[in-house]
Amino acid sequence: MTRRPDEPTPEERYRPDDGCPLFSPRLEAHLVAVSRGEAPERGTFCGNCFTPISRETVTCPHCGEPTARRRPVTVVPAPIAAALRVQRQTEGRWVNGFAYVGVLIAMVLPLAAVLGIPVVKDSLILGTAVYAPLLLVGMRVFPAILGYFGDRKGFEAARKKTRAAWERWVVERDRPGGVPSA
Numbered sequence: 734m735t736r737r738p739d740e741p742t743p744e745e746r747y748r749p750d751d752g753c754p755l756f757s758p759r760l761e762a763h764l765v766a767v768s769r770g771e772a773p774e775r776g777t778f779c780g781n782c783f784t785p786i787s788r789e790t791v792t793c794p795h796c797g798e799p800t801a802r803r804r805p806v807t808v809v810p811a812p813i814a815a816a817l818r819v820q821r822q823t824e825g826r827w828v829n830g831f832a833y834v835g836v837l838i839a840m841v842l843p844l845a846a847v848l849g850i851p852v853v854k855d856s857l858i859l860g861t862a863v864y865a866p867l868l869l870v871g872m873r874v875f876p877a878i879l880g881y882f883g884d885r886k887g888f889e890a891a892r893k894k895t896r897a898a899w900e901r902w903v904v905e906r907d908r909p910g911g912v913p914s915a
């Protein structure tokens with residue numbers, strides 16, 4: 734339901750096939766632009782997944798929902814926008830956290846090398862000469878490697894929250910007298 738082969742996607746990782754149609758890259762781009770005041774909040778959005786669509790759209794290119802079944806809306810509902818903020822914050826925390834660990838490794842590893850070699854350890858000049866280049870290389874390598882894993886872990890953690898938010902939204906939406914579709 735969430736996959737459409739004809740949909741152009743710049744970021745493949747935003748298309749996990751887990752039944753949750755949030756967030757299409759276009760919706761994310763829209764919500765980010767709105768939060769920065771760079772785009773108007775109002776527009777035309779799929780009534781199911783809130784992907785920005787045109788008025789002429791009959792089938793959502795992202796989730797496949799026909800506009801005749803669930804009418805398009807003019808504003809993305811607040812809980813959906815909030816879910817994206819949570820997703821992005823969660824991802825950011827993981828990426829930053831892992832990157833910091835990378836910095837720490839980059840600092841501690843050369844220190845261990847210096848302290849582990851008695852000749853080097855006893856000489857300030859020699860110690861610095863060994864520590865500095867190792868630090869420089871490590872600072873480029875470790876934060877990048879750790880950042881890569883932080884990115885993946887962060888996406889998984891964030892995706893879990895987004896799925897939960899989507900499930901809460903669907904319950905709220907589908908209960909009698911729940912959120913109106915327009």
Ligand SMILES: [Zn+2]
Pocket residue numbers: 754779780781782783784793794795796797798
């Ligand atoms: Zn849709």
